[in-house]
Amino acid sequence: MPKRKLDPLPSAAFQILLALADEDLHGYGIMRQVAEQTESRMRLGPGTLYSSIQTLLEAGLIVELDRREDAKLGQERRRYYRLSSAGRKLARSEAERLADLLRVARAKKILRGEYV
Amino acid sequence: MSERIYACLLRLFPSYFREVYGDEALQLFRDRAHDEKGFFPRARLWLDLLADLAISVPRQYRYVRPALTGAAVQQRLECAPVFFVLLDESPGPGALIFGCALSMIALSLFSILLNHAGNHRPLSASTYQAGYSRPSASGQAPGDAEDVIMNASRVRPGEAKPDDSQSKALLPTDGPRLPEALPPQLRHAAERKRLLNAVIDNLKKHYVDPEIARKTADALLAHEKNGDDDKVTDRRAFADLLTKQLREVSHDMHLEVAYSREPWPVLRPEPTAEDLARYRKALEQDNCTFKKVEILPHNIGYLKLNAFPDPSVCRETATAAMASLNHADAIIFDLRDNRGGYSSMVSLISAYLFDHPEYMYDPRESPTQQSWTLSPVPGNRLADKPVYVLTSGSTISAAEQFCYDLKMLRRVTLVGETTRGSAHAGGFHRIDDHFGMGIPEAKAINPFSKADWEGTGVEPDVKVKAAEALETAEKLAKSRLQRK
Numbered sequence: 001m002p003k004r005k006l007d008p009l010p011s012a013a014f015q016i017l018l019a020l021a022d023e024d025l026h027g028y029g030i031m032r033q034v035a036e037q038t039e040s041r042m043r044l045g046p047g048t049l050y051s052s053i054q055t056l057l058e059a060g061l062i063v064e065l066d067r068r069e070d071a072k073l074g075q076e077r078r079r080y081y082r083l084s085s086a087g088r089k090l091a092r093s094e095a096e097r098l099a100d101l102l103r104v105a106r107a108k109k110i111l112r113g114e115y116v
Numbered sequence: 117m118s119e120r121i122y123a124c125l126l127r128l129f130p131s132y133f134r135e136v137y138g139d140e141a142l143q144l145f146r147d148r149a150h151d152e153k154g155f156f157p158r159a160r161l162w163l164d165l166l167a168d169l170a171i172s173v174p175r176q177y178r179y180v181r182p183a184l185t186g187a188a189v190q191q192r193l194e195c196a197p198v199f200f201v202l203l204d205e206s207p208g209p210g211a212l213i214f215g216c217a218l219s220m221i222a223l224s225l226f227s228i229l230l231n232h233a234g235n236h237r238p239l240s241a242s243t244y245q246a247g248y249s250r251p252s253a254s255g256q257a258p259g260d261a262e263d264v265i266m267n268a269s270r271v272r273p274g275e276a277k278p279d280d281s282q283s284k285a286l287l288p289t290d291g292p293r294l295p296e297a298l299p300p301q302l303r304h305a306a307e308r309k310r311l312l313n314a315v316i317d318n319l320k321k322h323y324v325d326p327e328i329a330r331k332t333a334d335a336l337l338a339h340e341k342n343g344d345d346d347k348v349t350d351r352r353a354f355a356d357l358l359t360k361q362l363r364e365v366s367h368d369m370h371l372e373v374a375y376s377r378e379p380w381p382v383l384r385p386e387p388t389a390e391d392l393a394r395y396r397k398a399l400e401q402d403n404c405t406f407k408k409v410e411i412l413p414h415n416i417g418y419l420k421l422n423a424f425p426d427p428s429v430c431r432e433t434a435t436a437a438m439a440s441l442n443h444a445d446a447i448i449f450d451l452r453d454n455r456g457g458y459s460s461m462v463s464l465i466s467a468y469l470f471d472h473p474e475y476m477y478d479p480r481e482s483p484t485q486q487s488w489t490l491s492p493v494p495g496n497r498l499a500d501k502p503v504y505v506l507t508s509g510s511t512i513s514a515a516e517q518f519c520y521d522l523k524m525l526r527r528v529t530l531v532g533e534t535t536r537g538s539a540h541a542g543g544f545h546r547i548d549d550h551f552g553m554g555i556p557e558a559k560a561i562n563p564f565s566k567a568d569w570e571g572t573g574v575e576p577d578v579k580v581k582a583a584e585a586l587e588t589a590e591k592l593a594k595s596r597l598q599r600k
Contacts, residue, residue: 027144029143031148045167045169045171046145046250047129047141047164047169047176048171048362049144050133050136050140050141051133051176053137078140
C-alpha cells in the first residue's frame with residue numbers, strides 16, 4: 001500500500017489523533033469524540049474516518065488493538081485504536097504549529113487575545 | 117433497508133478498502149442510525165454519508181493509481197501488453213465467462229446485422245462478384261467494342277442474374293419498368309405448382325437432350341408428388357431446391373433455377389436497329405478490335421486481336437489484316453486480351469491456316485455451313501506457315517474455341533497461360549418477374565474428345581507467364597525458321 005502523505009497533517013487526521021489522546025476508542029467512538037470536540041462541526045463519515053485511520057496506522061501514529069465489545073453499544077466486537085507515542089508527538093507538534101500561527105494571528109490583530 | 121442501501125454504496129470503494137474496513141463502516145452506520153432517529157437527524161445522517169462518499173471514494177482510488185501506473189510502466193518496458201485497472205484484484209471466473217459471452221453475442225449480432233439489414237447481400241457475394249466486374253458499355257473508351265460484342269453474344273446461365281452488375285450490362289432492359297419486389301415467401305401451393313410447370317416446360321422446350329429433359333421433368337414431378345417441395349416456403353430456397361433436383365438427374369451443373377428479389381429485366385428477343393448501329397459504330401471506331409497488325413523482325417507476322425467480332429461488320433478488316441500478313445514466314449496471334457465473340461469469325465480467320473476445309477467445333481452451336489473453314493483462301497500463303505497463339509488467364513469464350521480447335525488440329529503452338537475456361541453459354545429463360553432458368557444449350561458433338569474447355573480452360577503447349585508469352589513465341593518462331 002502506498003504511503004499517504006501526512007505532511008501537512010489533514011485536519012481529519014489531527015482530530016482523530018486528538019480524539020485518541022485521552023482514551024482508546026473504536027471507530028464510532030472516534031467519530032463521536034471528534035463531533036464533540038468540534039461542537040458537531042466535523043462529523044466524520046465512514047469513508048473519511050477509515051481512510052484516515054488507515055493512513056495513521058500505516059504511518060505508525062496509532063495502533064490497532066484487539067477487538068472487544070463496547071458495553072454501551074451492544075455485543076458486537078469492535079476494533080479499538082490507541083495513540084502511539086509517535087502519534088502523540090506529531091499531535092503535539094501540530095498543536096504547537098497551530099499555536100504559533102495563532103500567536104502570529106494575534107500579533108497581526110486578526111484574532112483577539114482572549115480566546116487562546 | 118437503509119443499511120442494505122449503504123452496503124450497496126460501500127461497493128463503490130476499492131476492494132482492498134472494503135475488505136479491511138467494510139464491516140467497520142457498516143457498523144458505524146448502524147451505530148449512527150441507532151442513535152440518530154427522527155426525520156432530521158436521519159436526513160443529516162444521509163447527507164453526511166453521501167458527502168463522505170463523494171469525497172472519500174475518489175480519494176481512495178487516487179491513492180491506488182500511482183502504484184498501478186508504476187507497475188504498468190514497468191511492464192511496458194518489457195514490451196508486454198498493458199492494462200490499466202482500477203481494482204487490484206483479478207476478475208472472477210463468472211465475470212470472465214460473462215465477458216466472453218457478451219463479446220460473442222455482440223460479434224454475432226454485428227455479422228447478422230451486416231448480412232441481413234435491408235437488402236444487403238452477404239459480403240462473400242460482393243467479393244465474388246467484384247472479381248467479375250468490368251467496365252460497362254457506356255464507358256465509350258477504345259476496347260468497348262469488346263463489351264458490345266459480349267452484349268450481342270450469349271449469356272452464361274450462372275451469370276444471368278439481375279442483381280449481378282455484369283448481367284446488367286449483358287441483359288438489355290426494357291426501359292425504366294420496375295415492378296415492386298416480392299416478399300420472399302411463397303404464398304401458396306398454387307404458386308409452387310405454377311413455377312414447377314414453367315420450369316418443366318422450359319426444360320422440355322430448350323434442353324439439348326430431349327431424353328434427359330424428359331427424365332428430369334419426371335423426377336421433378338415425382339418430388340412434388342412425394343411432398344418434397346411442400347416444406348419450402350421461401351422463394352429462394354424453392355429455386356435452390358428445384359436446381360438441386362434438376363442437377364440430380366441431369367448431372368448438368370449448368371442447369372439452374374434462379375430467384376431474384378428484384379424483378380428480372382425484360383429481355384428483348386432481337387437487337388434493335390439502333391443496337392446494331394451502335395455496335396457497328398463501336399466496332400468501326402475500334403478497328404474491329406484488330407489492335408495491332410505488324411511484321412516483327414525475322415519476318416514474323418504479329419496480330420493482336422481483342423475479340424472475334426461479327427464478320428458481317430468486320431469481314432473486310434479481318435481480310436485486310438490477314439492479307440497484310442500474307443508474306444510473313446510465321447504468324448503470332450496475340451489473344452491474351454481477347455474476350456471472345458463470334459465463332460463465324462473464328463472460322464473466317466482459321467481459314468487462312470489451312471489448305472482444305474476444316475471443321476471448327478463450337479460446343480454452343482449446331483454445325484452450320486460456317487463451321488467449316490472456307491479454305492483454301494485464294495492467294496493465301498499462310499496455310500503451311502508455323503503459327504503461335506499467345507494466351508492468358510483471361511483469354512475467354514470464342515478465343516478459347518480458336519485455341520482449342522487449332523490445338524486439337526495440331527495446327528498451332530499455344531504459348532502462355534491456361535485460358536479462362538468458359539465454353540457453355542446458355543439461354544436465360546424468364547419464368548416471371550422473379551424466377552428464371554438457366555439452360556445450357558450445347559448443340560454440337562465434340563469431335564476431338566469428350567471434354568471441351570469448360571471450367572478447365574485450354575492448356576498451352578508452352579507454359580509461360582502471359583507477359584513473357586510474346587518474347588517466348590518470337591524465340592520459338594525464330595529458331596524454327598532458322599532450322600529450315
